[in-house]
Amino acid sequence: MMSRGVFVTGTDTGIGKTLTSAILTSAWHATYWKPLQTGLNEEDGDSPTVKHLASLPAERLIPPAYALQAPLAPSAAADLEGIRINPGRLVLPDVNQPLVVEGAGGVMVPVTEDLLMIDIMARFALPVVIVARSGLGTINHSLLTIEALKRRGIEILGIVFSGDENPGNMRDIERIGQVQTLLSIPKIANITPQTISDYAKNVPALNNLLHRV
Ligand SMILES: Nc1ncnc2c1ncn2[C@@H]1O[C@H](COP(=O)(O)OP(=O)(O)OP(=O)(O)O)[C@@H](O)[C@H]1O
Numbered sequence: 001m002m003s004r005g006v007f008v009t010g011t012d013t014g015i016g017k018t019l020t021s022a023i024l025t026s027a028w029h030a031t032y033w034k035p036l037q038t039g040l041n042e043e044d045g046d047s048p049t050v051k052h053l054a055s056l057p058a059e060r061l062i063p064p065a066y067a068l069q070a071p072l073a074p075s076a077a078a079d080l081e082g083i084r085i086n087p088g089r090l091v092l093p094d095v096n097q098p099l100v101v102e103g104a105g106g107v108m109v110p111v112t113e114d115l116l117m118i119d120i121m122a123r124f125a126l127p128v129v130i131v132a133r134s135g136l137g138t139i140n141h142s143l144l145t146i147e148a149l150k151r152r153g154i155e156i157l158g159i160v161f162s163g164d165e166n167p168g169n170m171r172d173i174e175r176i177g178q179v180q181t182l183l184s185i186p187k188i189a190n191i192t193p194q195t196i197s198d199y200a201k202n203v204p205a206l207n208n209l210l211h212r213v
């Protein structure tokens with residue numbers, strides 16, 4: 001059976017993809033996969049964060065296909081270690097639960113010399129969730145991301161805003177980009193398994209969304 005699920009991308013690195021992935025994974029009792037992890041010499045990586053925040057049992061966490069040290073795009077981090085990323089190893093795992101796949105950085109991040117993150121997304125053919133900042137600068141970044149995805153015929157499930165809600169920005173991006181806002185995640189003061197689980201349980205839009213993936 002084809003895996004159901006989503007690919008979580010963002011308008012930038014450090015924008016809220018992992019937080020969003022933890023919320024979706026928790027709400028949907030999903031399996032989480034970060035295929036390309038970089039920056040492990042500075043942080044533990046996104047898999048342990050999602051495992052903790054979504055209280056995931058080990059069997060619902062697929063290890064990265066590539067786990068790289070430098071806090072750089074995958075192609076550059078791999079180069080530093082003398083590794084050549086083989087796109088043939090980037091294959092969606094066949095799992096029984098919905099799958100939440102998190103990208104590295106945004107859509108135009110190099111994965112190999114001639115493949116970008118967006119090319120890998122096209123191959124996976126999962127509907128895409130775009131995570132964007134709510135505030136100033138998001139209109140340009142969000143519309144560029146939407147345009148790149150549409151140009152390649154990649155299905156956009158919708159956009160998630162992270163940070164203080166900004167209805168004007170939301171309206172402009174929905175109208176010009178012709179996308180739907182899926183969620184607006186407020187600034188969460190204390191991100192813990194409890195706050196994630198409470199949020200995941202109390203936002204009805206999350207369950208409705210599962211029926212569309
Ligand atoms: N709505 C929010 N409330 C509070 N903190 C947030 C919110 N959104 C993001 N953050 C914080 O911002 C930081 C970056 O977010 P996150 O790790 O989700 O980014 P990312 O897009 O996954 O980055 P990467 O490209 O490294 O995977 C984290 O410390 C996260 O907890």
Ligand SMILES: C[C@H](N)[C@H](N)CCCCCC(=O)O
Nearest residue numbers: 013038039071072073104105
């Ligand atoms: C290290 C970081 N947290 C991410 N894993 C990688 C982000 C790559 C971004 C590249 C870029 O757009 O300039």
Ligand SMILES: [Mg+2]
Nearest residue numbers: 017018046102
């Ligand atoms: Mg992340």
